Amino acid sequence: MNMNTMNESHVDRDDERRLLKDSVRAFVERTGGASRARALRRCSPGFDRSVWREFADLGWLAVTLPEAYGGLNLSLAEMAIIAEGLGGAVAPEPVIEAVSLAAGVLSHAGGPLAEAILPQVIAGTLIPALAWQESTGSYSPDAVATKVQTDSQGGLSLHGVKAFVPYAEASDGFVVSATDACGLVLFWVPASAAGVTLTHHRLATGASVGRVTFDHVPVTEDNRVASADTAARALGLAIEEATVLASAALVGLMSRVLDITVEYLKVRVQFGRPIGSFQALQHRAVDLYIQRELSNAALADAIKELSANGNSSSAHGAVSRAKARCSDAALLICREAVQMHGAIGFTDEYDLGLYLNRALVYSAWLGNSDHHRRRYATYWKDRAQGVAA
Amino acid sequence: MTDWNAMDDEDFRQDVRRFFEQKYPEQLRYPLQRLRWAEIKGWYLTLAEKGWLAPNWPVEYGGMGLSPAKFLIFLEEQERWGVARTPDMGMTMVGPLLIKHGTDEQKAYYLPRILRGEHIWCQGYSEPNAGSDLASLKTSAIIDGDEFVINGQKTWTTLAQDATHIFMLVRTDPQSRKKQEGISFLLVDCASPGITVRPIANIAGHEEFCEVFFDNVRVPKENIVGEINQGWSIAKAMLSFERITLGSPKQSQYALGRLELLAHQRGILEDPVFLDKFTALQLDVADLASAYARFADVVRRGEALGPDVSLLKIWATETYARISNLMVEAAGAAGAMGGKIDFGAAQIDVLGNFYYARPAPIYGGTNEIQRNIIAKNVLGLPS
Numbered sequence A: 001m002n003m004n005t006m007n008e009s010h011v012d013r014d015d016e017r018r019l020l021k022d023s024v025r026a027f028v029e030r031t032g033g034a035s036r037a038r039a040l041r042r043c044s045p046g047f048d049r050s051v052w053r054e055f056a057d058l059g060w061l062a063v064t065l066p067e068a069y070g071g072l073n074l075s076l077a078e079m080a081i082i083a084e085g086l087g088g089a090v091a092p093e094p095v096i097e098a099v100s101l102a103a104g105v106l107s108h109a110g111g112p113l114a115e116a117i118l119p120q121v122i123a124g125t126l127i128p129a130l131a132w133q134e135s136t137g138s139y140s141p142d143a144v145a146t147k148v149q150t151d152s153q154g155g156l157s158l159h160g161v162k163a164f165v166p167y168a169e170a171s172d173g174f175v176v177s178a179t180d181a182c183g184l185v186l187f188w189v190p191a192s193a194a195g196v197t198l199t200h201h202r203l204a205t206g207a208s209v210g211r212v213t214f215d216h217v218p219v220t221e222d223n224r225v226a227s228a229d230t231a232a233r234a235l236g237l238a239i240e241e242a243t244v245l246a247s248a249a250l251v252g253l254m255s256r257v258l259d260i261t262v263e264y265l266k267v268r269v270q271f272g273r274p275i276g277s278f279q280a281l282q283h284r285a286v287d288l289y290i291q292r293e294l295s296n297a298a299l300a301d302a303i304k305e306l307s308a309n310g311n312s313s314s315a316h317g318a319v320s321r322a323k324a325r326c327s328d329a330a331l332l333i334c335r336e337a338v339q340m341h342g343a344i345g346f347t348d349e350y351d352l353g354l355y356l357n358r359a360l361v362y363s364a365w366l367g368n369s370d371h372h373r374r375r376y377a378t379y380w381k382d383r384a385q386g387v388a389a
Numbered sequence B: 001m002t003d004w005n006a007m008d009d010e011d012f013r014q015d016v017r018r019f020f021e022q023k024y025p026e027q028l029r030y031p032l033q034r035l036r037w038a039e040i041k042g043w044y045l046t047l048a049e050k051g052w053l054a055p056n057w058p059v060e061y062g063g064m065g066l067s068p069a070k071f072l073i074f075l076e077e078q079e080r081w082g083v084a085r086t087p088d089m090g091m092t093m094v095g096p097l098l099i100k101h102g103t104d105e106q107k108a109y110y111l112p113r114i115l116r117g118e119h120i121w122c123q124g125y126s127e128p129n130a131g132s133d134l135a136s137l138k139t140s141a142i143i144d145g146d147e148f149v150i151n152g153q154k155t156w157t158t159l160a161q162d163a164t165h166i167f168m169l170v171r172t173d174p175q176s177r178k179k180q181e182g183i184s185f186l187l188v189d190c191a192s193p194g195i196t197v198r199p200i201a202n203i204a205g206h207e208e209f210c211e212v213f214f215d216n217v218r219v220p221k222e223n224i225v226g227e228i229n230q231g232w233s234i235a236k237a238m239l240s241f242e243r244i245t246l247g248s249p250k251q252s253q254y255a256l257g258r259l260e261l262l263a264h265q266r267g268i269l270e271d272p273v274f275l276d277k278f279t280a281l282q283l284d285v286a287d288l289a290s291a292y293a294r295f296a297d298v299v300r301r302g303e304a305l306g307p308d309v310s311l312l313k314i315w316a317t318e319t320y321a322r323i324s325n326l327m328v329e330a331a332g333a334a335g336a337m338g339g340k341i342d343f344g345a346a347q348i349d350v351l352g353n354f355y356y357a358r359p360a361p362i363y364g365g366t367n368e369i370q371r372n373i374i375a376k377n378v379l380g381l382p383s
């Protein structure tokens, strides 16, 4: 289904979502599922640019962006369907990273840069990245050491090092968080700007994560995306949305791994019977199934809460609950899948490794389960204090 | 010739420790993968020259002739220093097997070649359809004149690409009443025509195990160990010592140290949430070490290990896996980065530990099978 016509159609929302789900599934089947990720994993930039253009044609890069920029103005729920479907095939394209997170910040901030850049993102001709974390790995959007400095002539320059920037090597430009005299600011810096250098580290999946150095990069007011509260709100909301979508991708991949494993338990014969007839394995498969269902439920709540209540603490609590559950469940299911397969599960030729590696990446990204449980605890404590007061 | 067994345990421990500390290459300590022959050959030959390659073999066959008690000390010191396993199937499996069941000709031919590093052995038991149910293996060996003719396939054969020889279980009587009864134990030269070895990459990208194909491979009849169709009981007798070595606490102790360093570098060591998880693992490892010591005492007294030794393998491998899981968690945003990660003063291979911990609950008899053994043979539960 081409989504560009979707919001004009009169079918109801559930039907729309079913159609979208079908179209993601059709894409995954047509393009060979996990085998595509296998073929791309050791190449640079680690994904397929022709597939990226196809996503643009399908309208998948436009889903949550406002109509003013040529977007479809659909909800997070639709984007989650895409993230889950692509997660089930470990598709390597950085849809969540570039579109939901980086373009998401621009979209929430609005203004002339959003107007200039977002149509190109939607067309698939420009891939942005968000450079917000620093080498401490802190997830707090305001733990920023990168600075915007003003020289004696009033010229501005950006100085600092950003770490954990996914797909930095493929990005055309960066939305960079920094501080100036008045607080948090966001600047747009093209990747080709003087003073921008990249180093890479390989992730478990083979994809690259960049460390981007901004060495007194000259910027002007035209590069300013947003400042102060507007900047904080745009950054915060996009991070929450990307966290939910990473959870959706984890749900997609854990479901696929559970399916693969249950199927294997049915066909692998030892001692004259399918190994799935051994109760020791049956019960473990059931425990994994329960984790998958809990993940689904937590994800649905997070989508609902965040869509309804944006940057609120109840929404943040729901997001953390989903990310904590989905991260742990995905890793558990992948580890158990390896064990229940025996030696074949430990081979590179079998697809489980692709899923395990992606589970490692998405569970660590934007805060692992430990981080999100801690964050959940702070909201819970705040609420408890509110009740007491 | 030194009579090691006459030495005081502590003196012997110090001697062994000193040798490892002085001679073992620093860059090969605590590798997170099995080392290839090209990497470990130097150390293998150092041991051979010292006469320490086969600590558990009797002196008359060129071993150190260590008592079980001294052998354990040797192994403990080896692990304490992070000395890698050499391709040691010749020393740990083939040597003891031949000394017990081999003919004089087999002993005279094979043992010295193992000690000189001329023959490197691999273990050909598992097949695509015979994993946990090993006795259902199908690779056949049919007598034709003075030779066996082997057809079939082995798989998951660790480091077969570096081996010169393979010891294997083959089916010599397809008609036997029980499937365990038609199996024989054969020694095979990997250079024999008709053998093809295909390395298989594992999840971490290392080619550590292989498929080995046999297409009309002719092997002299005298390469059988023991009687024909008696291979199963011979192979089974070799397993129990493996369970105690797989139950050693050293890998977990080392990993716990790396985790502590990582947590220190990330500034979370004093964090109460982390500390609780870390301490729980510390106690798991400490109790593993105590349980291990009790089984080691059994070995030291020269008694046979019972089926309860399976608990060591389960607890050791699963504890190590839990430690590696917490390493990933404690690394935070860096938890998915491959290779050595720079944590300030320390370089730690987080994923290396995570991957390395995966297969241990699978090989050497899966942990599910070990649990079945305990359920049936220790707790006496009905099948």
Ligand SMILES: Cc1cc2nc3c(=O)[nH]c(=O)nc-3n(C[C@H](O)[C@H](O)[C@H](O)COP(=O)(O)OP(=O)(O)OC[C@H]3O[C@@H](n4cnc5c(N)ncnc54)[C@H](O)[C@@H]3O)c2cc1C
Residues within 6 Å of the ligand: A279
């Ligand atoms: C507080 C309480 C309230 C109850 N209320 C009701 C009620 O309202 N209505 C009603 O009909 N019953 C009720 N029961 C009974 C309950 O359904 C049974 O206890 C239950 O079915 C287990 O049967 P059992 O006690 O005979 O134990 P067993 O069936 O003998 O089981 C003993 C243990 O073996 C395990 N086990 C048994 N079979 C298997 C298997 N195939 N695979 C793996 N493990 C197995 C069980 O999980 C249990 O741990 C109640 C029980 C309790 C304790």
Ligand SMILES: Cc1cc2nc3c(=O)[nH]c(=O)nc-3n(C[C@H](O)[C@H](O)[C@H](O)COP(=O)(O)OP(=O)(O)OC[C@H]3O[C@@H](n4cnc5c(N)ncnc54)[C@H](O)[C@@H]3O)c2cc1C
Residues within 6 Å of the ligand: A268, A270, A271, A275, A278, A280, A281, A339, A340, A341, A342, A343, A344, A346, B122, B123, B124, B125, B126, B128, B130, B131, B132, B133, B155, B156, B157, B158, B159, B209, B359, B362, B363, B364, B365, B366, B367, B368, B369, B372
């Ligand atoms: C790193 C590595 C190195 C190896 N090296 C060698 C080697 O050098 N030589 C060699 O011969 N082999 C080697 N093996 C093979 C190893 O011995 C087998 O993997 C092991 O015996 C399990 O067999 P399988 O992989 O076919 O799994 P399967 O037997 O198919 O088991 C699949 C799953 O089913 C479970 N299961 C099976 N039966 C039962 C049951 N009755 N009750 C409950 N659960 C059950 C298993 O525990 C496992 O979780 C190696 C394996 C690995 C991973």
